Structure formats: C-alpha cells, structure tokens
Amino acid sequence: MLAPLNPRLWSPTHAAHLLNRAGFGGTSEEIGALYRLGMKEAVESLLAGAQDDMPPEEPPAYARPRNLQKERREREHLSREEKLVLRRAAQKRERKAYLQLTGEWLRQMRESQTPLREKLALFWHGHFATSQVKVRPVFYLWTQKETFRRLALSDLSTMAKAMLCDPAMLVWLDGSNSRAGKPNENFAREAMELFTLGEGNYTEQDVAEAARAFTGYRINPVTQRFRFVPRQHDSGEKTILGNRGCWKGEEVIDLLCAQPACAEFMAWKFLRYFVSDEPSPAWRQAVAGALAGEKMATGPMLRRLFSSAAFYEERHGQIKAPVEWLVQCLKVLDVPQPPYDRTQNLLEQLGQALYRPPNVKGWEGGKSWITTSTLLARYNIAGKLLGIGGDLRGKGKKKRGRRKGLPGLLSRIPERALSSENALVQYFASALFQEPCSGEALAAWCDSLKEKPLQSDAVQRQLLHLMMSTPEFQLI
Amino acid sequence: MTPQRFPGQTITRRRFLRQTLLGAAVTATIPVFLQKTFAAMESAAAASPVQTPTGRDANILVILQMAGGNDGLNTVVPYEDHLYYRARPALGVRQADVLPLAEGLGLHPALKGLRGLYDDGALGVIRGVGYPNPNRSHFRSMEIWQTASDASVIEKHGWLGRYFDHACSGADPAVGVAIANAAPQAFSAEEPRGITFNNPRQYRWAARGLDAEADALYAQFNEVEDADSLDGKGGGTIGTLGERVTSGLSARDFLQRTAVHASRTSAEVLAITRKPAPVTALYPRSALGNSLNTVARMIAGGMSTRAYYLSQGGYDTHRDQTGSHARLLGDLGDSLQAFVRDLKAQGNFERVTVMTFSEFGRRVEENGSLGTDHGAAGPMFFIGGGVKPGLYGKQPSLSDLNRGDLKFNVDFRSLYATVLEKCLGVESAPILGRKFPLVAVI
Numbered sequence: 001m002l003a004p005l006n007p008r009l010w011s012p013t014h015a016a017h018l019l020n021r022a023g024f025g026g027t028s029e030e031i032g033a034l035y036r037l038g039m040k041e042a043v044e045s046l047l048a049g050a051q052d053d054m055p056p057e058e059p060p061a062y063a064r065p066r067n068l069q070k071e072r073r074e075r076e077h078l079s080r081e082e083k084l085v086l087r088r089a090a091q092k093r094e095r096k097a098y099l100q101l102t103g104e105w106l107r108q109m110r111e112s113q114t115p116l117r118e119k120l121a122l123f124w125h126g127h128f129a130t131s132q133v134k135v136r137p138v139f140y141l142w143t144q145k146e147t148f149r150r151l152a153l154s155d156l157s158t159m160a161k162a163m164l165c166d167p168a169m170l171v172w173l174d175g176s177n178s179r180a181g182k183p184n185e186n187f188a189r190e191a192m193e194l195f196t197l198g199e200g201n202y203t204e205q206d207v208a209e210a211a212r213a214f215t216g217y218r219i220n221p222v223t224q225r226f227r228f229v230p231r232q233h234d235s236g237e238k239t240i241l242g243n244r245g246c247w248k249g250e251e252v253i254d255l256l257c258a259q260p261a262c263a264e265f266m267a268w269k270f271l272r273y274f275v276s277d278e279p280s281p282a283w284r285q286a287v288a289g290a291l292a293g294e295k296m297a298t299g300p301m302l303r304r305l306f307s308s309a310a311f312y313e314e315r316h317g318q319i320k321a322p323v324e325w326l327v328q329c330l331k332v333l334d335v336p337q338p339p340y341d342r343t344q345n346l347l348e349q350l351g352q353a354l355y356r357p358p359n360v361k362g363w364e365g366g367k368s369w370i371t372t373s374t375l376l377a378r379y380n381i382a383g384k385l386l387g388i389g390g391d392l393r394g395k396g397k398k399k400r401g402r403r404k405g406l407p408g409l410l411s412r413i414p415e416r417a418l419s420s421e422n423a424l425v426q427y428f429a430s431a432l433f434q435e436p437c438s439g440e441a442l443a444a445w446c447d448s449l450k451e452k453p454l455q456s457d458a459v460q461r462q463l464l465h466l467m468m469s470t471p472e473f474q475l476i
Numbered sequence: 477m478t479p480q481r482f483p484g485q486t487i488t489r490r491r492f493l494r495q496t497l498l499g500a501a502v503t504a505t506i507p508v509f510l511q512k513t514f515a516a517m518e519s520a521a522a523a524s525p526v527q528t529p530t531g532r533d534a535n536i537l538v539i540l541q542m543a544g545g546n547d548g549l550n551t552v553v554p555y556e557d558h559l560y561y562r563a564r565p566a567l568g569v570r571q572a573d574v575l576p577l578a579e580g581l582g583l584h585p586a587l588k589g590l591r592g593l594y595d596d597g598a599l600g601v602i603r604g605v606g607y608p609n610p611n612r613s614h615f616r617s618m619e620i621w622q623t624a625s626d627a628s629v630i631e632k633h634g635w636l637g638r639y640f641d642h643a644c645s646g647a648d649p650a651v652g653v654a655i656a657n658a659a660p661q662a663f664s665a666e667e668p669r670g671i672t673f674n675n676p677r678q679y680r681w682a683a684r685g686l687d688a689e690a691d692a693l694y695a696q697f698n699e700v701e702d703a704d705s706l707d708g709k710g711g712g713t714i715g716t717l718g719e720r721v722t723s724g725l726s727a728r729d730f731l732q733r734t735a736v737h738a739s740r741t742s743a744e745v746l747a748i749t750r751k752p753a754p755v756t757a758l759y760p761r762s763a764l765g766n767s768l769n770t771v772a773r774m775i776a777g778g779m780s781t782r783a784y785y786l787s788q789g790g791y792d793t794h795r796d797q798t799g800s801h802a803r804l805l806g807d808l809g810d811s812l813q814a815f816v817r818d819l820k821a822q823g824n825f826e827r828v829t830v831m832t833f834s835e836f837g838r839r840v841e842e843n844g845s846l847g848t849d850h851g852a853a854g855p856m857f858f859i860g861g862g863v864k865p866g867l868y869g870k871q872p873s874l875s876d877l878n879r880g881d882l883k884f885n886v887d888f889r890s891l892y893a894t895v896l897e898k899c900l901g902v903e904s905a906p907i908l909g910r911k912f913p914l915v916a917v918i
Binding site: 112121174179181182184189193199200207256319348351361364367368371372373374379380383445462470475 | 613
C-alpha cells in the first residue's frame, strides 16, 4: 500500500488532494505553488513546517496562569455575596478567554503557512480529547494545545508522556488527585483503551496496576504547572501486561507504546483521519508496519503515506470534519472569520466545537459527522458566509448597518470566467471541488444562470451557495 | 393525496440528477442506490396488506440515556443495608434523606419528581440490570447496550436500527427521532432512517423561499424525483450522541440519503415548533428539560415517529460526586415529571413509555477522590401510562460481588424485548437475535 507514486504522475489534482488531507485545502494559487514543487519537495515542505523546532512561547494575555492558592487566601475575609460577585466575574472572564482560545486556534489553522502542524494538532486534540466542560482554566487548555502543536510530528510515547504531565489532562482524567493507596483509575483506563492499545488488549488488573504507577502526578497550585510529588506516588512493585517492576508512569507509557497492538490501533486512527473513513485491512497493516518500524514516530510514517500512490487514489471519499469544512470554506471563499463568539456557535451547530469533544473518546468522525441537522447546518452556514439567509457579523456591527465586503473569491474572478455561464460555473467548480464535475451537474448550474447578469455578485453568491449545498461538497 | 409540504410552492415532478457531481466512476451507483432504497421502500409499502402503525396513533417509545455510567446504588438506595454505608462512608445517602419506595429501598432525595410518579402509579423500577461478562469501558459497554449484542460479539448495527430495518420498511423515514448532536449508535442500520436535531428552529434550509429557481435547483441536488409518491408523511429521527454510525451505504450515498431525509422532514418539524407552545408543564431550564419539551411538542404535533432518543450526560462521577450527582438526578426527575404532566394534558400519556438506561453502574466501594469508578449492574426506570408500577428484578447483593461490582440478575435485552413487543408491537426475536424473557413492567 505504501509503494511510492511515480513522480511523473504528479498533477495539480494530486497537489490539491495533498493540501486537503495534510492541511485545510487552499486556493488555486496555493495548490499551484505546491504542485510546482514536485511531489517529493511538496511532501517535505509540509513535514518541515511541522518539526519540533517551535520556540517556547509565553501564554498570551487571555491564557495567563492564575495563582489559585493566592486568590483563595485573598478571598477568605470577604462575605459570601462578595465572593459570589468575584466568582461570577471570573467565570465570565474565563468564558471569554475560552472563546478567544478556540477562535485564535481556528485563525491559526486558516492562516498557517505550516498547515500540517495545525492539522496534526487537531488530530492529537481528538486523540487526547479534553473538554473545557470539566477543565476550566484557559491556561491549561492553551498549554495543551501548544504541546499538540510543538510535538505534532513526535512519536506517540513522547506525546503520551507529555499528556501524563499535562495540567489539562491531569484535571480531565482526575490524575491530579490520584494518590498512593487510593489510586483513581480514570487516566490509567483511558491511557490503555483510548490513547495506546484499544479495548480488549489489556485486563482490568492492568488498569488497576497502572493506576498505581500514575499516582503522584500533580499540579502546583501556585505556578499552575506540573509537579511530581514523590510521597503521593506508589513506588511499589506492579505487574503490567506481564511486566513486573516498580514502574513509574513514564515507564508504563513506554510499555504500552511497545505493544504490537499499539501500532495497529494508531494506524487505524491515523488512517481514519488522513486517508479514509473505512480503511481497508491492507491499509491498516501497511501503516501499522510503518509505525512499528519507526518506534511509533509520526513523521516518517506520514512521509511514506503522503508519497504513496494508494494515498492519491483515496480522493473525494472522506466526509470533511466540521472544523476542516469551516476552515476550507473561509480559505476558498476568502471571507473574514466570524467574531469568536459566533465561530464557537457555528462549530457547535456543525458538531465539532474545539475543546468540547462529546467525551474522552473524541469525535467519532466519518458518517457520524453527518445527521439531518448537521447537514442542514453546513448548507445554512455556507449561505451565511456568502450573505444569504443571514450573515455572521458581530451584533454591534449589524446595528451600524455597514455594507459587508464581498468574498475575496468574487473580487478575483478573471475576465474570461465572466465570458459565459459555462466559464463561470467551471471557475467556481474548480475552486470548490478540485475534481472535474459531471456534465449533468455543470449543465444544471449553467441552466440556473440563463438570462442572469453574470457580473452581479448576488448571482455569483447564489451559485456558490447552491454548489456548496450539495452532498458532494461535504466530501474531500 | 398530495401533501403540501412547502408552503407557496407546488411540488412538481423533478428531474433528479442521474449522475453524481464528481467522477464518472460513481455515476452508476446513484440510480442503483435509489432503486435499492426508495423504490424498495415504496414497493414494500404497496405490498403490505396493513398500514404500518405510526406515532400519530400507535404507541411511542422514549429512550433516555444517562450517559457516563450512573451510580445506581446512590440512585435507588438500599438504605437498610449496613454494607451500603460501610462501602460508602462519605458518599452514602443518609437514611433520613432517602425517599422510601419499598423493600428497604428508596430514591435519592433529588428524585422528588420520580417519587411523585411512583405515587401516581406511573413508575416501574427494574433492579440489577446488566449483562454477562460486563465491560467497564464506557465505549464498549455503551456499544453493547446500543447494539444489544453479547459482550463477546461486535454487532454492526443498532438495536433500533434493526427494528427499523425489520419492521419499518415502507414506513416514514422519520420513524425514529434523536434529539442530540450526533446520531445514536442504536439507530445505525443497513438503510439509515430517521432524523437528528438539537435545535428544531435551525432545522431547515435557511435560503428557502428567497428565490424560486434556487429552491428548485437545491431540490434537484437534495431531493429525489417524484418525492410525492413516497409516503410524504414527514417525521424524523433526531440523534446526536457522538457515537459510531454505521450503514450499508457509501459515504456519498449516505450523504445523499441524509440530504433527502433532511429536506423531507424539515418543513414538518419547523411547522410543529412554530406553533405556540401550550403552557401545560414547566420544564427545568436544562438541556434535558428542553429536549423532553421538544419531544412532547413533536408528539402533540402528530409526528409519525415511534422512537425518540435523548441523552443526559455527566454521570461519569469519578470525583466529588455528591453535588453533581444530585444535580443530575434532580434535573432528571423534574424534567420527567414535567414531561408526564405535559403528555397527560395532551391526552397522549397512555401511548407513551419512557425507558432510562446507563452503560453501567459504578463500583460499590467509593474511591479516594470522593467519587466512584466504573462498575456493572444498575437500575432502569420505566415511566408511562401503560407501565405497571412497582419494583422488578432483585436488588443485587452487597456481599456477593464480582470484582467489587454488583451482579446483574436481569439482562437488559429482556427490557428491549419487552418494549419491542409490548410498546412497539413487533416480534423481538428477529431483532434481538433470540428470545429473551419479558419483564411484566408493561
């Protein structure tokens, strides 16, 4: 399955597919630029952009850590009412900061010159699915997101160890108050079932023993960063998957990642994300082999995957994830991102709000993305992005009645595309679908333009909306 | 009869695109898909000597999932058993607070709403429900419940999906409605049926009516030729619970079919939600309260739906559970009480059965974080006009445990068989794979 593509077959269609799957799609200019690199360089440029060379960043103002211990001390002398007022204000600030976090992340995905880093960060977010419903401090969520971005291409063991010590994860799966003598099983179970092995590849005894090894991993209440507390760690002997030893948490992660089941499990997850909603056994075997052969490292596996001929045969059969769909819409139409509070609402309607996965398993993906109501939401949001059936501006702006700008795509239509109905339809279709459309569909769209002024932005927007309100536009 | 589903627009025969938009390779699959589904549906309906019963006049099942693993021991409390207080020194519900039922069992004090229903003779409690070789994974255990499989078997489709496939061919595609963000796995079927929505007000193509030509073109891509000849009754399956959706269709055909269902049902759903809500019951201002309110309005509006599905999340109480568990149960009891009042005022209570379930109960012994870890058997509630009130099954022993968990004595599939036969009026064995003894609760 991983036999390389003959470089002479490399075409703009291939480049578009690579950018769709390894990133969030792009304009015809971006696709053209990737095509001109040739396949090898195109793949390398995407991988290079996701390497672990990000300088450590200070958290932005909205995601600064709070000294919760100090705040509690300062509140001690206040009355109940005063405390309530303070707590309400803090909740409001946190909600706003959360909207900023997810809005900024979406902006990063849209504007990034290194789309594979952002695409992988979203993969890891789905894999180590953590929810703001339980983890409120935005500093924790921001820190976790930056870890996903920084370690995007690393091996699973490195990433899982980072999660073992990640404050958001420590709160999410109750590690932060798991202690020797009374271990909490939550992280241990999900580490095996959802992060490394998959259900059925471990025993209840393994969960209980691993839970002991994961004790003592705590959060410093002053700095809000991870700290290891030896006296709360169970340093006794444990037997995990048949291996006896006084394992620490990190060693348990290594044990899990070395299991053959781990490569198979991760192959399935990567394939569902990058290749196909229902990957064949041949695919799974090939990718599991590629992962196992490289100690579960993501980069080398993706290099082979993105260079394989079989990868380029999986075109247009995968249902776009909502985040992917929205980022691609923003990019291709070239419209501004809606205000952050509205962005969040859109993602909720579409079924994939960032940092709000349905549960610790993350989003199921594939056909589960599509219900009667999420499909209608896609059609309607596409319309609003084009100013049809509503719009997506902030409340204040609406009052001032400022005329909204046209989608950038419309301002760049070349003269020749306005020369006939067919030319305009072809131009939009290639921007939206990157694949040749059937003659019948093209004819139907051309018919709808009969007797209409092709220069009119209303006519153009309506055509785009109709093209996006189709089952096909949901596929990639 | 020509149903007038889109006000102001007469439905004419429409030419359906015989080709998919992209790629010649798939073009041939579209007509085949249509033959397989809609044509088959129509001929099945035509061949059927009896009209398939619909939710307009037949019984209705409402399934309420308590997602996350409800702590059954603190829901139906064995307050006379000293072993309970020994296992739950910090979390045990005090005897003085329990709402007593019978046989030394009482409801959690937050379940006042359910206690009221018990007094009215509308609540059945099934104790010790589970399945052999229980699995403590949320997702596997939920899958077992959703697909009604043995713990050792991976079943492809959901138990309600199999009911749709077996007993509802020719019926309205909206025979099931899930009110959620994702379709429940229970609805997964060879031929997907039903609709899913959370906010019924957003359940429409927003651009409809702005431009007649655009409407026609939208319909061409999202509806089917001769839509009138399908039964045209509307209705839906609302389902968004974040679970695995399977079907016998390709991604493209699945999308097309979902588009058709959305297009065909949105007008009816919207019309129902636009009617002013009767002020018959005060629902809690919670997600569950809103969902049950929506279900009540769908029933009142005469949807043809036979099975409604909704979910209340948050039961995975590993830590500091006392307050959160009480809030969840309070919401549950109050929402159900309002729902029952609403249905009684509508005159529909006798036709409706509510069944609650959770993927597992929790460990008998509390953990070190003032919470409880994943366990096994737990209680189920049945509420409805046809429910015979009382306690069913045996209360699991606290001295005879399996790995620290309660042992089950009623297989959950017995309850599925009971609702399939007594509420939905179909034979259960073809759907569940074999016969399970019925429980006399309905």
